[in-house]
Amino acid sequence: MSDLDTAFLTATRTSYDAMAADYASRFPDAMGGVPLDRALVSAFAELARAHSPAPVADLGSGPGHVTALLHELGVPVFGVDLSPRMVALARRAHPRLRFHVGTMTRLDLPDAALGGIAALFSIIHVPDDHLPTAFAEFHRVLRPGAPVLLSFQTTDTEDRVHLTERFGHEIALDYYWRTPEKVADLLVKAGLAPYARVVREPGEDEKFAKAFVLVRKPAS
Structure with a gap:
């Protein structure tokens, strides 16, 4: 990819490096205490466990x-994040687990290596023209039959929001709001098979609805 193509990766990395500690403090619970969100992750974990020991x-x-x-939930798992400071925080908080610096648009993994992919609220910073590249990578690194769970904020209309400040830190970060239909369509075009779509209405302290899209790499 050219320097222009990777500009969004640099902006995302720099922004999350700046606010990593405050972000981790602000969101201490993986699912925000929402039972439905945890149930969907649990369902994904059950599907992924069928492919163990593939991580x-x-x-x-x-x-x-x-x-x-x-x-x-009994899943062999490791984390990948674009921000080195986020990875450092994760390693400190969970020393028995593996975390690596990397990007979903170019995964440092062999073909058919994974028993599943979870990408919760992480495609929100990937521009539209780079999502097909990321989803093609998902297809490449998954074992046949392995699941993918995506989640992201969603609205009735697509939009891009540019933030220059968060948690008191200067950032330069784009957020992309998309419909679950659009994301599901791009996943199908990448060769992944639909399994389920769920949209949860905003909670008490939330501004946007949350979409969850579950797909699988076809078994054959």
Whole structure:
């Protein structure tokens, strides 16, 4: 990829490095105490366990809360995040788990290596023209039959929001709000098979609805 293509990766890495500690403190619970969200992660974990010992990759793992939850659910799992400071926080908080610096658009993994992929609230910073690249990587590194669980904020209309400040830190970060239909369509075009779609209405302290899309790599 050219420097122009990777500009969003640099902006995302720099922004999350700046606010890593405050972000981890602000969101100490992987699922925010929402039973439905945890149930969907549990369902994903059950599907992924069928492919053990092949590991699950938690992409955009941040401070490691979801990685730790999947570990508790009996899934062999490791985390990948673009931000070195997030990875350092995750390693400190969960020293028995593995965390690596990397990007979902170019995974440092062999073909058919994974028993599942979780990417919770991490595609929200990936521009539309780079999502097909990421989803093609998902297809490449998954074992046949292995599941993918995505979650992201969603609205009735697609939008891009640019933030220059969060938690008192200067950032330069784009957020992309998408419909679950659009994301599911791109996943199907990447060769992944639909399994389920769920949209949860905003909670008491939430501004946006949350979409969950579950797909699988076809078994053959």
